[in-house]
Amino acid sequence: MPHVKIGITVLEAMPRLLPKMSEKTSAKVKQRLEKLGVKVLLNEKVESASQDGLKVNGKPLKSHTVIWTSGVANNPFFSENAEHFELAKNGKVIVDEYMRTNDGIYVIGDNAATSFSGLAQTALHDAKFVASNIKRRKSGGKAKKYKAVLPPVVIPLGENWAVFEWHWMKLYGWPASLLRRAADLVGYTDILPLGQALGQWHAQTIVEDDYFTPAPPKKKK
Numbered sequence: 001m002p003h004v005k006i007g008i009t010v011l012e013a014m015p016r017l018l019p020k021m022s023e024k025t026s027a028k029v030k031q032r033l034e035k036l037g038v039k040v041l042l043n044e045k046v047e048s049a050s051q052d053g054l055k056v057n058g059k060p061l062k063s064h065t066v067i068w069t070s071g072v073a074n075n076p077f078f079s080e081n082a083e084h085f086e087l088a089k090n091g092k093v094i095v096d097e098y099m100r101t102n103d104g105i106y107v108i109g110d111n112a113a114t115s116f117s118g119l120a121q122t123a124l125h126d127a128k129f130v131a132s133n134i135k136r137r138k139s140g141g142k143a144k145k146y147k148a149v150l151p152p153v154v155i156p157l158g159e160n161w162a163v164f165e166w167h168w169m170k171l172y173g174w175p176a177s178l179l180r181r182a183a184d185l186v187g188y189t190d191i192l193p194l195g196q197a198l199g200q201w202h203a204q205t206i207v208e209d210d211y212f213t214p215a216p217p218k219k220k221k
């Protein structure tokens with residue numbers, strides 16, 4: 001049975017995709033998506049959404065399926081307990097150079113208003129930083145000041161294609177996708193025994209392309 005042909009449109013409110021990354025990377029990602037057949041519309045702010053369509057810049061846009069991917073908001077816990085937390089414009093908690101609030105509460109990871117918050121690597125960096133400072137204090141040492149560290153970012157875009165960006169380094173295409181595969185393996189080995197990690201990692205290469213294949217007819221008894 002032939003695959004059902006679907007059209008995918010990405011709507012982005014900003015003038016470019018991935019606005020936190022370089023302009024070159026934004027352009028490459030747009031090009032790649034278009035090559036894959038995805039329509040990319042920029043400066044298009046979604047005003048409302050329903051199951052079968054959107055309102056975009058005042059105009060209706062029909063869609064069979066709507067997938068909302070506009071990011072994550074900070075945990076409402078902090079605004080609900082505003083007497084203990086000072087919030088930045090983006091709703092994240094302002095912390096001092098030791099990652100503490102005025103009340104001495106440590107806030108780390110996605111919730112902290114640091115330069116690269118919102119990434120797993122930053123959350124891990126923050127956790128290690130706070131743990132080592134607690135250890136230092138316990139043994140009578142002086143606590144270190146927090147330094148935000150820019151994590152490398154690798155984003156896969158279809159099979160054997162990715163973008164990699166870190167400081168001035170940029171890679172596009174299959175070399176970046178190899179890096180992503182390597183990063184995935186490291187990630188799996190962080191949380192699984194080696195054998196299972198390799199199994200999970202290998203499972204990523206299995207392309208599941210039979211979503212639209214109907215189930216075989218039941219045999220008559």
Ligand SMILES: Cc1cc2nc3c(=O)[nH]c(=O)nc-3n(C[C@H](O)[C@H](O)[C@H](O)COP(=O)(O)OP(=O)(O)OC[C@H]3O[C@@H](n4cnc5c(N)ncnc54)[C@H](O)[C@@H]3O)c2cc1C
Nearest residue numbers: 072075077108109110111117118119120121122123124151
């Ligand atoms: C779809 C998706 C894909 C992502 N992909 C990547 C990626 O490829 N690379 C990357 O670096 N980052 C990625 N991230 C971001 C990454 O997951 C986060 O930056 C990271 O998990 C943040 O860690 P955290 O410990 O700050 O918060 P979390 O991992 O969100 O942990 C917070 C925990 O607190 C719990 N919690 C919330 N409220 C309460 C409460 N009141 N009491 C008790 N517990 C509570 C939550 O249930 C949750 O388990 C992705 C995020 C998403 C959503």
